[in-house]
Amino acid sequence: MQKILSGIQIKELDSNQLSRSGQTSHELMEAASTEFVNWFLNQELPIDQPIQIAVGAGNNGGDGFAVARMLADQSYSVSILNCFKSIERLSKDALVNFSSLPEIIQIHDFEDWVFPNGGILIDAFLGVGLKGELRTDAIEIIRKLNTFKGTVISIDVPSGLPSDEVVNGTAIKADFTVSFEFPKLSLMYPENAEFVGELVVLKIGILEEAYNNLMSTFYYLEAVDIRPLHKIFSRFSYKGDMGKVLLVGGSPGKMGALILCAKSALRTGSGLVTCHMEDSERAIIQTAVPEAMSSWGLIPNPEIYDAVGIGPGWGIGNRDRLFKQFLQDFKKPIVIDADALNLLARNLDLLHLLPKNSVLTPHIGEFTRLLGPAADHSKRMEMAKKFCMDNKLILVLKGANTVINLPDGRQIFNSSGTKYMATGGSGDVLTGMITSYLGMGYSPENAVLCGVFHHGLAGEIASKSKRRSLIASDIIDAIPETYIQLNIS
């Protein structure tokens, strides 16, 4: 899995890469710029659009000069917005690329900037080399760049955004951020989302050995990581091998949550799904999900199930005793969501009853009820990390970049998903998926990684045709396609 390094570590990564690959720093910059341009050309933007490239003095600016040359070679109309003041300030590699600019490219000084109405602005002003508070001249430049009315594409990070922190006032508001090798930590924080726009991550050929001595507890989960985590089932497998799962939830008026959860567990691959609910509601389940069995009254002997998910639509009135009893009886890791999280939040003493490696799946509201408010997302992540390490639990903090917090302190950001998944029932689907993988005998860690990634991918697939019309059932309908896309039988 891809490590996410801090801005300071990136300098070390670069020098590791250069010493191990034999590349020069200029060749590395050339590789990054080439990947950027290949991505840009794939967007099939009209060739007659004017492209302005705002260029700073460091290596981010160096990328900008190289991109300018490459796009001019492709017959785009490119001009440079000078944010670097004088040539003496340019870094070594930026100077090399500045000197190779073809004559056709015009360079405009700050005072002469006049933005066309529309077109493209490529932001290569400041990258991960930003240190401390933004200088006032840089703030002025960023403010002026932010008045541009066309499409803004930031190279590596939106200029002004620190590489590892929540925004501190001013930064470029990009439509796209194209980051190299891995997303910088700051690009993952919800507070920074309005600056980042759509995130694209491009590999630039950094060798695996270059990462060896660089420690990080942050990781980025991508499609390549998922396939090896899946179990292979043979033609002799039977429905028992595919897992018997129990889903506890639903209440009058909230049976939909349990229905979504059950359907998603079945679509994920569970062999047998039993839903436990109140007696009065069982006809609803049997009609809506004929493939699922139902149970009511006392919670059935949990030991006959391979995995249990608890909480979607359950309600919190009169549930405490049942929940406690259940936690006392069940000894395998459980998936705890929605109202079960709320029950836990109002009685934290129950935490010690949770089997080791149980999975909690709060969104930020549920997280706050459980562990209290945080000043910002990076602080919230520190709280999540400590909670998981202290209690030996897994916590899936749901959001635009869902973070999987593991008991060993690793924090893994998911790369799949779309903004259109912020819709009622999306979380119930995730609970069904994670529980399903647990039931199939995946380790809790692998069940969560697969559940979270496939859930996001299913959302992406469904949103291609549904966009803002996407509902949770569409995510379930797209689960089969995730197996096809990832080539999993």
Ligand SMILES: NC(=O)C1=CN([C@@H]2O[C@H](COP(=O)(O)OP(=O)(O)OC[C@H]3O[C@@H](n4cnc5c(N)ncnc54)[C@H](O)[C@@H]3O)[C@@H](O)[C@H]2O)[C@@H](O)CC1
């Ligand atoms: N391994 C990688 O990821 C690679 C990164 N490259 C590029 O190199 C960039 C990093 O380059 P550098 O380390 O030269 O740094 P940057 O170009 O990101 O920033 C350095 C510039 O920022 C200015 N600056 C620093 N702090 C400031 C502040 N508080 N207020 C105003 N201005 C400030 C400095 O005066 C300098 O001009 C990356 O973001 C990326 O674009 C690529 O060229 C090559 C490969």
Ligand SMILES: [K+]
């Ligand atoms: K930038």
